[in-house]
Amino acid sequence: MCGIAGFLGAAHEPAAWPETIRTMLTAIGHRGPDAMGHMLDDRAALGTARLSIIDIASGIQPMGDPSGRYWLAYNGEVYNYLELRAELEAAGCVFETRSDTEVVLQAWLHWGAACLPRFNGGFAFALYDRASGRLVLARDRYGKRPLFYLRRGGEFYFASEMKSFFAVPGFTFEQDAEQLASILACWTPLPDQTGFRGIDSLPMGEWMSVENDTVNRHRYEALSFDTAESVASEAEALELIRERLRASVALRLRSDVEVGVYLSGGVDSAITALLAQRESRHALSTFSVAFEDAAFDESPQQREMADFLGSRHQALTISHGDIASALPDAVFHAEVPAFRCAFVPMYLLSRLTRDAGIKVILSGEGADEAFLGYDLFKEVLLRRAWNHLGEDVRRDRLGRLYPHLAHYGPQEIAALTGLYQQFAEERMPGLFSHEMRFQNGRFAARLLRDAGDPFAAISRLVAGAPGYGAMSDIHKAQWLEYRTLLAGYLLSTQGERMSLAHGVENRCPFLDPAVVAAASATNLRFDDGVEEKRLLRLAFADELPASIVTKRKFPYRAPDSAAFASARPDYLEALLSESELTKLPFLDAKFAKRLTDKVLNRPAGEIGTKEDQCFVFLLSIALLDRYFVRREGAGLTRVVPPQSRAIDLRGKPLAA
Structure with a gap:
């Protein structure tokens, strides 16, 4: 796991290039605090801030091939690198290190872009050909690792985090109102969005080439839930799930350093921890977030599972x-607006994890998307069937829909009846599954003076997705979850960006392609979707405490606006006074001020979910304006790796 950065065809004075690439890397030194290195020639620079996980001594970056023609800056891990290495060696490739970095380099040189679907892992990399001047960027299929790029005339810059672009001469950050409207409405950036004008994100499952001022993007992995898996019985389905998860966890334990586990209190992390304990050569270390506010706390279940495992918890x-207190730092690392505060505890937890000496962690992200664990999926099935059900059946299905809610009775069911009647038919083409969720987004979009159609971008996304129109309602819902909230928030803002803020690599066993395929082969065939993740629970029912297996999903959340209403941090007035809000030209300052006054001065019980969400969005947008646009107050700790490796090839021709 690392941070990468670089540029191609920079127009500023070549004598300043070494300082530019060093400054870009220093800005993301927290991602790779173990070593820093860069390579320069007459056209380009590539750099890496390294977090040493595999082949600590020899896996130094950037890495060149023996001829010195090709150079790789690589972030992430390809977990099946040993199997790929064996294939490459059989084809005649010779390796000088034990690192997966060299496997990625040799794989591209041997297979070209056809290597990308072979990679099982989370990665983003830049590969440069000194002979042709061609730069290739690539990103993993699920968007686990970020990769941003900036084009300015004939100049091209890339980095793992946008804060590296502070080093680009003459570049200034500007929040993009059109993108912000989409982010507010959809709760998350879409695959190519960043929230800043002129900066793009390479979408998951894509690679791009940059050569002679020409940029071409290619998709190598289309998200699909069709599978050739054939499962004849429920017993066979359960065994398939067990075997795929065992193999996935074993792959993700490949490391030259200890691997720990995050325990949430739910079944996904419990399964991950159970399998990790069995496969790990270390005594298992586990880590959890607990809350003083009992409404969000799952510490009893976390302690029960830790005791069951005997882990160092x-x-x-x-x-x-x-x-x-921690929100400003967390937003600076997230770099995009956030709709809730759940990412802040993860920022603090990763610091605890690193202080405990753990550099790699396993977590349960991706389980709900693969095994239909969200209420969303049950809602879709019920809404689509609504007009064909009798009133008694409707009430019964609604009564079983939200077992995790403490106060859910006849009054709530009656209110939901009208809501489900309203959303029983599709209004937004291709977006039926998420139309109820988007209502909160419509409210948040009112923060902008002219939001236009905030759903235009996501409508274009689904309209242009091959095969999307022919998918079932459930598969469309899954597709949207994978491509939007999972990649744009859960794996990034709440996941990778918070863990790498403190130099901790996160790995997700449920996001193994073979696990996703197993789920696709069994979902809804042996599961009616009413009891979430029934097959996953059954697969491990005899191996986990019964209380963990039978516990219904308790969504991970953290206090949102209530935290600020009670704590009243000093920065609130500096960010949210009407005079400050008017400095954001795209913002409806009067609406924002009314929202702020209500959230901070009314009892928490009078603040609805949509207002909670809107307030956190507003606060994070204001912080991003301060740190990135105005460059004020970003006095956060920068980690400068202690070792530096510089390779200056300017003026040196390739060997004949």
Whole structure:
């Protein structure tokens, strides 16, 4: 796991290039605090801030091939690198290190872009050909690792985090109102969005080439839930799930350093921890977030699972004040607007994890998307069937829909009846599954003076997706979850960006392609979708505590606006006074001020979910304006790796 950065065809004075690439890397030194290195020639620079996980001594970057023609800056891990290495060696490739970095380099040189679907892991890389001047960028199929790029005339810059672009001469950050409208409405950036004008994100499952001022993007992996898997019985389905998850966890334990596990209190992380304990050569270390506010706390289940495993467990108890205090730092690392505060405790937990000496962590992300664990999927099935059901059946299905809600009775069911009647037919082409969710997004989009159609971008996304129109309602819902909230928030803002803020690599066993394929082969064939993740629970029912297996999903959340209403951090007035809000030209300052006054001065019980969400969006947008646009107050700790490797090839021709 690392941070990468670089440029091609930079127009500023070549004598300043070494300082530019070093500054770009220093800005993301927290991602790779173990070593820093860069390569320069007459046209390009590539650099890496390295977090040493595999082949600590020899896997130094950027890495060149023996001829010195090809150079790789690589972020992430390809977990099946040993199997790929064996294939390459059989084809005649010779290796000088034990690293997966060299496997990625040799794989591209041997197979070209056809290597990308072979990679099982989370990665983003830049590969440069000194002879042709061609730069290739690529990103993993699920968007686990970020990769941003900036084009300015004939100049091209790339980096793992946008803060590297502070080093680009003459570039200034500007929030993009059109993108912000989409982010507010959809709760998350879409695959190519960043929220800033002129900066793009390479979408998951894509690679791009940059050569002679020409940029071409290619998709190598289309998200699909069709599978050739054939499962004849429920017993066979359960065994398939067990075997695929065992293999996935074993792959993700490949490391030259200890691997820990995040325990949430739910079944996904419990399964991950159970399998990790069995496969790991280390005594298992586990880590959890607990909350002073009991409405969000799952610490009893976390402790129960840790005791069951006998793991070395550490828990971090989070208060309202902790969230209010840490939000600015967390937003600076997230770099995009956020709709809730759940990412802030993960920022604090990763610091605890690194302080405990753990550099790699396993977590349960991706399980709900693969095994239909969200309420969303049950809602879709019920809404689509609504007009064909009798009133008694409707009430019964609604009554079983949200078992995790403490106050859910006849009054709530009656209110939902009208809502489901309203959303029983598709209004937004291709977006039926998410139309109810988007209502909160419509409210948040009112923060902008002219939001236009905030759903235009996501409508274009689904309209242009091959095969999307022919998918079932459930598969469309899955597709949207994978391509939007999972990649744009859960794996990034709440996941990778918070863990790498403290130099911790996160790995997700449920996002193994073979696990996703197994889920696709069994979902809805042996599961009616009413009891979430029934097959996954059954697969491990005899191996886990019954209370963990039978516990219904308790969505991970953290206090949102209530944290700021009670803690009242000093920065609130500096960010959210009407005079400050008017400095954001795209913002409806009067609406924002009314929202702020209500959230901070009314009892928490009077603040609805949509207002909670809107307030956190507003606060994060204001912080991003301060740190990135105005460049004020970003006095956060920069990690400068202690070792530096510089390879200056300017003026040196390739060997004959």
